Amino acid sequence: MTPHKLLLLPGDGIGPEVMAEVKRLIGWLDAEGILRFEIEEGLVGGSSYDADKVSITDATMAKALAADAVLFGAVGGPKWDPVPYDVRPEAGLLRLRKELQLFANLRPAICYPALAEASSLKPDVVEGLDIMIVRELTGGVYFGEPKTITDLGNGQKRAIDTQVYDTYEIERIARVAFELARKRRNKVTSMEKNNVMKSGVLWKEVVGAVHKREYPDVTLEHQLADSGGMQLVRWPKQFDVIVTDNLFGDMLSDIAAMLTGSLGMLPSASLGETDARTGTRKALYEPVHGSAPDIAGQGKANPIAMLASFGMALRYSFDRGDLADRLDQAIAGALAKGLRTADLAAAGATVVSTAEMGEAILKEMQALTA
């Protein structure tokens, strides 16, 4: 079995605490001979700044470029608020995204049955929810030029951001969405604003053309991004895969996130282009949450988002969808037994620590494997 090259970047705050639970799981997979890993570990964010005065070193970047997948914890915290802007903790993550050319951000929103009560929506609206938001991550209005604030000299200023997309950028993100849909419930909803934005007109046209040419077997629907947001909270189960641009994806994925309860539950994957020669792609997996300085070092963090991010690596980088499914079942099993970290617990419930939740999920995994 060729070992998978995995770079672990735990980062700051609760990052190392939740990463420890992934290491526990990796250790078991390795010891049982289920999967072999070649693990490297590095510093990123504030911890890298403390050691090397940069948010990620060139040497760690080189390891990320050489890895089959990068597993990232979280960065940042008040300790590093005063550091210079270009070496702030978040700059390490942005450099990784940029140099690995991670243009596709995948955010699943899954509501485990045991947590349906924890959502702000009615349980029957969210119970069993399983949707995937695919957000374009490297183009659009966050990066388009010109991007300026100009003093007009009459007491007024003018701010300009530019929403810009080329055909190839829309084609490649559309392909990611269609490929995912084929392995799920075979439906893609493209959300754009083709009624008022030229980029929306092109987006709809290009997604439609890719569909017709390459994926006619997948159902494609279009929705205006604003009414799509409304539909997401009205009846989210109508969706399977949603594909959208950087700006709308930023907002729609946060809306979808809250359908599922806690920030401590949400994994994500960021993927690059598939290399035509090797069939592999660069990938970074990380929980959606940050470094949670308010609970860091107290064993209170929920490790599920980090573990589920590793699950996405099993599925999308290591082609082990079977193990990813088993991990999802193990998480659901631990939750069904009533285990709750503080972020999930209703008032009066017994609360478990980060390590206790990690151990319980591993036990479920072992029972499912026996």
Ligand SMILES: NC(=O)c1ccc[n+]([C@@H]2O[C@H](COP(=O)([O-])OP(=O)(O)OC[C@H]3O[C@@H](n4cnc5c(N)ncnc54)[C@H](O)[C@@H]3O)[C@@H](O)[C@H]2O)c1
């Ligand atoms: N990708 C990243 O590394 C990333 C993302 C967001 C924020 N940040 C950084 O993290 C720091 C804190 O930011 P914030 O407070 O806005 O967001 P945050 O996600 O760190 O925390 C928001 C709230 O959710 C709670 N929370 C988050 N993850 C949790 C978990 N796994 N289990 C239990 N509770 C959890 C926290 O305790 C906090 O109350 C800042 O420095 C910010 O820049 C980093």
